[in-house]
Amino acid sequence: MNFWRWLGLLPLLLLALPALAHGPLHEQITNVTAELSLRPNDVPLLLRRGELNRLDERWDAALADFQLAKQLAPANPEPLLGLGRLALDQGKLTDATASLTRFLAIQSNHVEGHLLLARALVRNQRASNAVEHFSRALALSTEPRPEWFIERSQAQFSQGDRHLAEALAGLDEGVAKLGPVPTLQLAAIALEMRRQGFDAALQRLDTILASSERKERWLLRRGEILELGGRPGEAVTAYNAAREAFEALPLRLQRSLAMLDFRRELDAKLAALPASPKTLPTK
Amino acid sequence: MTIKLRLTLALLLTSLWLSSPLSLAAAEKLTRGPYLQMPTTNSMVIRWRTEKERKSYVRYGLTPATATNLVRSPGVFTEHVVQLTKLKPDTRYFYSIGYDTNKWITEVGPDFSFLTPPMPGPARPTRIWALGDPGTANTNQMAVRDAFYKWSGRNPDLWLMLGDNAYSDGTDAQYGKAVFDLYGALHRQVALWPTLGNHDALSASSPTQSGVYYDVFTLPTLGQSGGLPSGTEAYYSFDYANIHFICLDSQDTDRSPHGVMATWLRADLDSTAREWIICFFHHPPYSKGGHDSDKKSDSGGRLWEMRENILPILEAGGVDLVLCGHSHDYERTFLLNGHYGTSTNLTSTMILNHGDGRSDGNGVYEKPAILTPNKGAVYVVSGSAGQTEAGKLNHPAMYLSLKKLGSLVIDIDGLTAEVKFIGDKGQGRDYFTLRKK
CATH class of the missing domain: 1.25.40 (Serine Threonine Protein Phosphatase 5, Tetratricopeptide repeat)
Structure with missing residues (x-):
């Protein structure tokens, strides 16, 4: 490379200098940029830098990379995926939906593509369409x-209780x-x-x-569900089971602040129900 | 010697050579492993890779001479995954891998043996080796490795990788060099527990649970090794003796306080009865090294979100030690609680012990033996197992910050944890003790 070509790279290097101090992402962007300066039309490199720029939230730079990649390789679907990811990150839901729909028209079995489109659709209040794409992603993924x-x-x-x-x-x-x-x-x-x-x-x-190795919290939850279900007798049984599980714990666990709170909560629940011990025995 | 006799002798020697295990090892090219994964008290996964598609056989036993139990995975592969089951806890097994009942690639012997984990619960002396950001595959990484081997004099009982396990992009070839080749001998005897770093994520995706990291590791999704099922290899937990380990994904999984990972974490912490809780993930909640945890923009807000959203859950669950990497240095806090803001918001009351944590200094860090929320944890950035980088290294929550190569060793014996940062020449660069009483 002659002197003038090196000189031509100087602004690029100067731009890259601050990035060198900012960790691996910037370092990688710098490295890919250096490679791109030698092969400016390399689509995989453009896609890679676009993705790195997206991760670094350099939205405009990422957009420029993906758009150039798309222009250079119009038949390649990858730039559309990149544009979809980018638009979703930016909250540009219509753009994200459009890019990802076009991407999936070419790569219909792409798990991430379906997931991203589903997320864009959810945020765009199109839950029914989103469900289809979540289901497709779930069916495709091993x-x-x-x-x-x-x-x-x-x-x-x-979409409402009828979908419960x-x-x-x-x-x-x-x-x-x-x-x-x-x-x-x-x-x-x-x-x-x-x-x-x-x-x-x-x-x-x-x-x-x-x-679960420790049962006490889940047994308490069992009692709460039974109470809500209008079955206080069974709830007492569940709370008592929670108490037994609590008492079976090593002392170091029983005496923790979280467990003391748990015990108070259990006491209160038992006290509020008929035919139950008012408090737990003190160890 | 007649020609006939010579030919007979040559044939005899050739047949003897072909029937020996060593000759088969040479005949079959092993391109990775064997390496151990997902140990439980009664099972172990053995993985390896061959150049050609082969059947997968393992023979094993309590001694090299009795390694006759045979396991075969159906099918023919280059990537071999065999799980040994019905093992005994806390027991050493010797094994050999092969591709037929009489075609063994490795010898049976101490180099190819492992110890199953003890039953969870009772304490036993345990050595843990943690490597943060090791994957440079250069002389730095080798020096840190060799310094630990020399210093330790024995294998760790467990080893953890804190992310950025293979630079620069976490590709399969980079994993081959920086993870599997560099620690080859250890892989044959001790299972590695990894977490995902940002560089690993360049060739893997947690959202789709695919790519190199997810392909090369077999991690528990159903609580096979203890802990609650997470349903994903991205974050998981496991038990070893009296220690509960939690691996989180700070890179690619939703870090919001009511996200699925946080919901699982709460349930997992509620369900453990172990005496020690150690959590590891890649992005440090506190750092002023190559990364700045005060900057919301640093690493896409990952350091910030782990601190703000995940630390309150961990501390309420009684976590003792939090191990991270990402910044290529060593930074470790005082005994800390409730510091969820930036470094300028650190108050004296958040530092539960202002000392060095050393028995020969101004006292070890003490916590109640009772598993108590919010009684303090020590946060360690140990991200210099492969390289160091510049940084201010002035986070006020840190007792010590060093721009030095090294790795972390944690020795837990009963209710005492001795933590040491071992440099690349075996130097003891930091040490502290956590004691429960």
Whole structure:
């Protein structure tokens, strides 16, 4: 490279200098920029820098990279995915929906594409369409995350109580795929309570109880569900079971501040119900 | 010697050579491993990679001579994953990997053996080795590794990687060099517990749970190793003796206070009965090194959000130690509680012990033996296992900040945790003690 070409790179290097002091993301942007100065039409490099700029919240720079990549490779769907991610990050929901819809028209089995579009649609108050894309992502993925099932159930439920059963079925699909994950069951319990499905809520709670080494809090929750279900006698039994679980804990756990609060809460609940000991015995 | 005799002898020697395990090792190219994953009190996952697609066999036993129990995973692969089950807790097993019942790639011996974790609950002396941002695959990383090996004189019982495990992009080739080749011998004997860093995330995606990090590790999603099921490899927990470990994903998972990870964390903390709680994730809540935890824009707000949203949950759950990387230095706090703002908002009451935490200094950090919320935790940035970088290193919550290479060693014995930062030449650069009484 001759002197004048090096000189031409100088402004670029000067621009990059402050970035060097700001950690790996900036360092990577600088490195990719240096590579791009030698191959300015390299689409994978442009996509990479666009993504790095997006992560660094340099929105304009990211947009310029993705747009140039799109212009250079109009048949390549990747710039559309980048533009979709970028618009979603910026809250430009219409743009995000448009880019991601076009991306998925080419790459219809792309898990992340469906997830991103679903999230854009949720934020754009189009829950019904979002559910379709969450479902598609869940069907396509071999390793879905619990978050996706919960996001889909929230999208379903946001359409009104008539979608409750659907939302619950979606969470159960998650339990069937991932196992007895408490976060899925807790989300399902909240929905069951909303439709007064107390027995179903209790069954779900039992799966958490089974996987939890410490039972006292879940047994307290069992009592609360029973109380809400108008079954005070069984609630007392559950609270007593919570007390037994509490008493079975090592003293170092029983005496913690959190457990002292727990004990007060349990005392209060038992005291408020008929035919129950008024307080827990003091150790 | 006649030609016939020579030929017979050559054939005999060749057949002897071919039937020996060593010859098979040479015949079959092992391109990764073996390495151990997801230990439980009664199981262990053994993984390896071969150049050609092969069947996956493991034989194992309580001694090299009795390593005759055979396990086979169905199918033919280059990426092999075999789980040994029905093991005994706290027991050493010897193993060999191969691709047929008589074709073994490795010898059975002490180099290929592991100890299953003890039953959770009762205390036992435990050595933990934590490496933050190690993955440079350069002489720095090797020096830190060798310094620990020499200093320790024995394998750790557990080892953790605090993210940025393989530079610069967490590609499979980079993982090969910086994670699997560099610690090859240790991988055969002790399972690694990793967390995702920002560089790992350049070749992996937590939102889709895909990519290199998720492909090369087998991590518990169903509480197989203790703790509550998380349903994802992005964040998980496990038990070892009297210690509960929690790995969070500060990089790619929702860090909001009522997000799914936070909901799981609360439930997991409520469910543990262990005496010690150690949490690890990549982005430090407090740092004035290469990253500045006071800047909301730093790393997309990850340091800020972990501090503001996740620390209150951890401290309420009684966490004792929080280990992070990201800044390529060593920074460790006093015994701290309730500091969820920027460094300018740190008040004296948030520092529960203003001392050095040393038994030969002005006293160890003490906490109640009773698992009590908000009785203090020590936050350690140990992100210099592969490189160091400039920074102000002046966060007021830190007792000590160093721009030095090194790794962290935690020795837990009953209700005492001795923590040491070991430099790249074996120097003891910092130490402190947490004691519960």
